[in-house]
Amino acid sequence: MAIRLYNTLTRGKDDFVPIDAGNVRMYVCGPTVYDFAHIGNARPVIVFDVLFRLLRHLYGEAHVTYVRNITDVDDKINARAARDYPGVAPVAAIRDLTEKTYAQFEQDVTDLGCLKPTVTPRATEHIAEMIAIIERLISGGFAYVAEGHALFHVPAMADYGKLARRSLDDMMAGARVEVAPYKRDPMDFVLWKPSSDDEPGWDSPWGRGRPGWHIECSAMSWKHLGETFDIHGGGVDLVFPHHENEVAQSRCAFHKDVMANIFMHNGFLQVEGEKMSKSLGNFFTIRELLDDWPGEVLRFNMLKTHYRQPIDFTIKGLEDGWKTLDEWHEKIQALHLAEFWEAPPVEVIDALCDDLNTPLVMANLHSLASRADGDEEARRGLARSMRLVGLLGKTVQPVFDRSEEVQLAIANAQQLQALFREQKKQKTDAVLAKGGVSEATVKALIAARLDARKAKNFAESDRIRDELAAMGVVLKDTKNKDTGEIETSWDVKR
RNA sequence: GGCCACGUGGCGGAGUGGUGACGCAGCGGAUUGCAAAUCCGUGUACGGGGGUUCGAUUCCCUCCGUGGCCUCCA
Numbered sequence: 001m002a003i004r005l006y007n008t009l010t011r012g013k014d015d016f017v018p019i020d021a022g023n024v025r026m027y028v029c030g031p032t033v034y035d036f037a038h039i040g041n042a043r044p045v046i047v048f049d050v051l052f053r054l055l056r057h058l059y060g061e062a063h064v065t066y067v068r069n070i071t072d073v074d075d076k077i078n079a080r081a082a083r084d085y086p087g088v089a090p091v092a093a094i095r096d097l098t099e100k101t102y103a104q105f106e107q108d109v110t111d112l113g114c115l116k117p118t119v120t121p122r123a124t125e126h127i128a129e130m131i132a133i134i135e136r137l138i139s140g141g142f143a144y145v146a147e148g149h150a151l152f153h154v155p156a157m158a159d160y161g162k163l164a165r166r167s168l169d170d171m172m173a174g175a176r177v178e179v180a181p182y183k184r185d186p187m188d189f190v191l192w193k194p195s196s197d198d199e200p201g202w203d204s205p206w207g208r209g210r211p212g213w214h215i216e217c218s219a220m221s222w223k224h225l226g227e228t229f230d231i232h233g234g235g236v237d238l239v240f241p242h243h244e245n246e247v248a249q250s251r252c253a254f255h256k257d258v259m260a261n262i263f264m265h266n267g268f269l270q271v272e273g274e275k276m277s278k279s280l281g282n283f284f285t286i287r288e289l290l291d292d293w294p295g296e297v298l299r300f301n302m303l304k305t306h307y308r309q310p311i312d313f314t315i316k317g318l319e320d321g322w323k324t325l326d327e328w329h330e331k332i333q334a335l336h337l338a339e340f341w342e343a344p345p346v347e348v349i350d351a352l353c354d355d356l357n358t359p360l361v362m363a364n365l366h367s368l369a370s371r372a373d374g375d376e377e378a379r380r381g382l383a384r385s386m387r388l389v390g391l392l393g394k395t396v397q398p399v400f401d402r403s404e405e406v407q408l409a410i411a412n413a414q415q416l417q418a419l420f421r422e423q424k425k426q427k428t429d430a431v432l433a434k435g436g437v438s439e440a441t442v443k444a445l446i447a448a449r450l451d452a453r454k455a456k457n458f459a460e461s462d463r464i465r466d467e468l469a470a471m472g473v474v475l476k477d478t479k480n481k482d483t484g485e486i487e488t489s490w491d492v493k494r
Numbered sequence: 495g496g497c498c499a500c501g502u503g504g505c506g507g508a509g510u511g512g513u514g515a516c517g518c519a520g521c522g523g524a525u526u527g528c529a530a531a532u533c534c535g536u537g538u539a540c541g542g543g544g545g546u547u548c549g550a551u552u553c554c555c556u557c558c559g560u561g562g563c564c565u566c567c568a
Contacts, residue, residue: 029568037568044568074566164563166497190566213566235568236499242566267499268562275561304507304517310500310561317506320518351508359508363516458527465529476531489531 003058003353005231006308008239008263009163013355016262018230024055024064025229027221027260029238030120032071033101034080036285037108039298039313040235040269040276046299047266047307047356048233049114050389054352057343057388067224068117069217072098072124073200073210082198090200095124108286111295113390113397121220123211127202129219130211133253134191134204142252146182148194148207154187157248163263164240189245191215214245221259222250232260236267236308266307272314284313292434294427296393297321303358303389322494326424328365329393331372332383333420336413340400344385352389361389395423431492437471446475446488453486469493 003016018024028048031037048068055064071077077094085093110116134150137143142156154160154168161167168187179186190212195201201208211219221229227250234243243263250259271282289298300321305311343349345368351360365385371378386392387400396419432439445464452461465475474493477486 031568032566041568071566076566164497166564236562237567238563239498240563266568268568270561273560306508308499309507312506314506316518320506324517357508359506359516363508366516453527456527462528469530474530477526477529478531479526491531 003054004355005262005264006355007261008243008265009258009261011165014262016230018059019228019261021059022063024059024231025067025225026052026055026065026231026233027067027069027217027225027229028117028232029217029234029242030068030070031102031105032074032077033098033105034074034077035101036287037105038276039271039284039286039289042109042112042286042298043269043302043307043311044233044235044266045109045114046112046302048264049109050303050352050356050358051231051233051264052115052117053388053390054349054356057349065119065225066117067119067121067221069220070098070102070120070122071216072102072122073216074213078199081200090195090198091124091202094200098122104287108290111290111394112286113296113299113392113394113401115390115401119224121224123216123220124200124202126216126219126223127204127211129223130192130215131204133215133218133222133249136253137191137249140252140255142248143191144184145206146184148209149182149190150192150206151183151188152191152245152248152252153184154189154248155185157252160187160248161244163247164244166240166244189214189241191249214242215249217242217246218249218253218259221246222254227254228256228258229260231262231264233264233266236265239263239265267310269311269313271312273312276313293318293322294325294394296325296391296397300325300362300391303391304362306359307356319494324366325391325393326427326491328369328382328386328391329396329420329424331369331379332386333417334413335380335383335416337399337416339380340383340387342380342384344388345381348381348385348388358389361385393420393423395419395426428492431472431494435471437473442468442471442473442490446490449475450486450488 004013005016006012007014026048028044031041048066052064052066073094077098078090081090081093081097085096088096134143137152138145138150143150143152145151192204192206192209192211192215194207194209199210201210221232232243247259251257270276271284274280274282276283286298297318301313301317302311304317304321345364347364348361351357351364354360365382368378368382368385372382387397390397390401392400396416399416399419429439432442445468449461449464452458452464468475468490472492472494473490476489476491478489479485480487
């Protein structure tokens with residue numbers, strides 16, 4: 001099955017044909033690490049993680065290179081570092097800040113079920129590559145130096161604006177920015193800019209300075225993926241100017257017709273129907289949400305919507321996902337480890353291959369789940385699909401994603417099932433803890449209710465049931481087939 | 495102002511030029527002391543207006559609405 005991907009360059013779905021099937025190469029613009037990442041930042045990370053997983057499935061794990069950069073120098077970072085690390089040398093200060101912030105980001109996205117990219121390069125470790133590209137651009141007549149800046153001269157590139165589909169005239173008409181006097185053309189953008197002594201800076205042929213916004217990605221993709229590569233991804237807000245300018249830099253530096261063959265952009269996220277913003281009070285960091293919801297629930301919620309559509313992130317959606325994943329985990333938990341490893345059903349792969357149609361994948365998973373009782377192939381299909389898209393959960397998914405030792409240690413179905421149960425218990429405990437309720441209290445109340453029931457004191461048993469319900473505990477009565485006794489199991493409700 | 499997306503039932507959300515997925519919620523039934531859970535069954539939709547067509551939710555135009563970019567925000 002061939003992959004088809006919506007390509008911003010062509011505004012249509014293109015067949016994906018890798019430049020080298022032995023090394024499929026993808027670059028995604030990563031976070032600017034100056035503070036906690038918010039849930040909007042999580043969308044591209046999750047979306048391109050799914051693509052990474054699909055590519056690994058189709059081409060083999062050893063044949064896909066996924067680069068997600070770390071932007072660790074930028075004016076917001078510089079300002080935050082100056083504030084938080086007074087007295088520390090600027091370059092050391094941003095390093096301290098960004099290492100701390102990136103560690104947090106890495107933990108966040110790991111909890112969201114994302115694989116580690118093959119390479120996570122840092123901008124500040126690619127200054128030499130940036131300088132090399134800028135020198136090529138200058139010698140090629142695409143860039144110039146003025147007042148300590150190196151600038152890309154946009155009119156020097158014939159088809160600038162191709163990605164964003166903007167003509168220079170359009171942009172001129174909409175321009176509202178004050179143009180720096182040293183620019184030859186209002187559209188020219190900075191490749192390198194001078195730093196004062198209290199700003200981070202590196203030596204360059206144009207004096208001590210720091211990179212412009214876009215050059216880092218040209219440098220890092222070049223270093224790790226080559227002059228051209230297969231897929232370049234990021235949020236739709238990056239189409240212009242970020243990706244447009246990256247394309248200009250890389251193509252002009254290397255004299256290529258393309259930087260990447262396919263550009264993919266995920267849509268934006270809203271929260272409860274409104275734009276997420278601090279002033280509206282609906283601004284959520286990934287960490288805050290992870291305090292209340294398992295990572296796989298956040299991931300599920302994200303994948304319910306196609307990546308190019310705007311997504312409305314809601315509590316109701318999370319509750320829905322919590323319930324659904326609980327059911328699905330329940331259905332697959334008794335399977336053997338080996339049963340997870342086979343290829344997922346063709347309809348799931350086909351849906352993923354059609355421009356990552358994850359909502360259709362979800363529909364297919366619902367179908368598999370509804371048939372799972374009594375249809376072992378459907379049950380296995382559900383398990384394999386959930387493994388592929390990373391929905392097995394915080395405790396179980398790493399068995400398949402990260403740790404060969406763990407896999408070897410899990411010799412039988414019982415051990416894997418124990419992990420599923422541990423995962424479920426952790427989720428349950430977390431909810432009870434939030435409500436300040438202990439499991440012992442729940443069990444005592446359930447026992448008291450059963451006693452009342454046996455005594456036909458239904459008023460009392462119903463009162464206890466209501467009391468438990470108020471704690472978020474839902475009861476399920478079942479009749480033991482052998483003894484005829486009523487037995488009560490329970491679960492937490494979100 | 496310029497450019498670009500999107501607008502499907504109560505909610506979420508696929509898809510398609512011709513008998514309208516799927517999930518949640520709702521409703522009816524089985525079950526239950528009553529519930530919950532489970533199982534079975536079930537209704538409602540393609541923003542407005544034009545046009546193309548035998549036929550449009552699907553193609554074209556326009557209007558309205560929402561969002562994005564044009565200000566280093568995924």
